[in-house]
Amino acid sequence: MSLLLLGAGCLGPGLLTDGTSVSVGTFTHGLLRHGARLPPSGPGYLVPPLWRARGANYTTDEMSLALQRVAWRVHREHPGGILGIADLSPPGGGDSQWHRSHENGRDADLIWYALDPQGRPVPPGDSMPRYDARLQARPPRPTPGVQFAPISPRRFDVVRNWALVRALLTEPAIEVQYLFCHRRLRQVLLEHARRIGEEDDLIERAEVLLHQPGDSLPHDDHLHVRIFCAPSDRPFGCRDQGPVRWWKKRYKYMPPAVPLAPSERVLARLLMSRYLRPADRLR
Numbered sequence: 001m002s003l004l005l006l007g008a009g010c011l012g013p014g015l016l017t018d019g020t021s022v023s024v025g026t027f028t029h030g031l032l033r034h035g036a037r038l039p040p041s042g043p044g045y046l047v048p049p050l051w052r053a054r055g056a057n058y059t060t061d062e063m064s065l066a067l068q069r070v071a072w073r074v075h076r077e078h079p080g081g082i083l084g085i086a087d088l089s090p091p092g093g094g095d096s097q098w099h100r101s102h103e104n105g106r107d108a109d110l111i112w113y114a115l116d117p118q119g120r121p122v123p124p125g126d127s128m129p130r131y132d133a134r135l136q137a138r139p140p141r142p143t144p145g146v147q148f149a150p151i152s153p154r155r156f157d158v159v160r161n162w163a164l165v166r167a168l169l170t171e172p173a174i175e176v177q178y179l180f181c182h183r184r185l186r187q188v189l190l191e192h193a194r195r196i197g198e199e200d201d202l203i204e205r206a207e208v209l210l211h212q213p214g215d216s217l218p219h220d221d222h223l224h225v226r227i228f229c230a231p232s233d234r235p236f237g238c239r240d241q242g243p244v245r246w247w248k249k250r251y252k253y254m255p256p257a258v259p260l261a262p263s264e265r266v267l268a269r270l271l272m273s274r275y276l277r278p279a280d281r282l283r
């Protein structure tokens with residue numbers, strides 16, 4: 001009996017996990033074990049067909065839960081808007097043709113909420129419009145091998161997009177490392193937050209975490225969420241990279257980010273090895 005259970009739950013590609021999803025390695029060199037597939041739609045969100053067809057909608061259990069809760073929360077606070085969720089990670093994680101990161105379930109591309117000229121929310125479609133200095137939508141950035149649908153006139157929905165940022169930063173299932181976002185959009189969001197009297201703490205955090213990356217596209221067409229390793233994934237080879245500054249302020253809620261012990265480092269290397277990779281691809 002116990003052998004049977006072992007065979008069903010603990011061997012094969014599931015070796016060395018605690019039975020839940022595990023984000024292994026880093027966002028540019030990683031894997032996703034037992035990833036959760038985000039349902040293609042739910043209250044307040046949908047994955048448009050273009051991204052549904054790619055199948056890169058796998059992520060960690062924590063991120064999947066968080067994205068669903070965040071969309072639901074914005075939907076409740078400001079009824080009518082639908083969040084468009086684009087790429088997460090491919091099944092099993094690893095390389096993809098579209099992204100340098102997104103390898104281990106800790107990156108998510110979210111399509112900005114938009115309003116039509118009458119001020120009504122525009123549901124997300126097969127496009128990722130860019131937003132100019134007047135916050136008006138422009139056609140998506142030409143991307144090799146991607147056929148975006150044409151867009152109707154629309155503008156950046158400041159109210160819902162700030163509600164999205166706030167929901168992400170206060171979501172208990174995840175710890176946000178970065179919200180990649182164009183400098184101009186960042187400024188508009190922060191001005192709105194101050195105007196409506198958000199708490200200083202939250203604004204201060206948003207100021208640091210909303211960030212235009214220096215080494216990739218400027219992110220005027222989507223919000224890119226990157227989260228830290230879930231504490232439960234760290235012993236299984238999840239590696240944080242870059243700043244961990246906000247953990248200091250959250251000592252009451254989360255265990256500290258400790259460096260991996262030597263045994264954990266061996267385990268991480270084993271999990272990343274070629275020997276285990278092909279098995280994961282079968283999932």
Ligand SMILES: [Zn+2]
Pocket residue numbers: 108109222223224
């Ligand atoms: Zn992105």
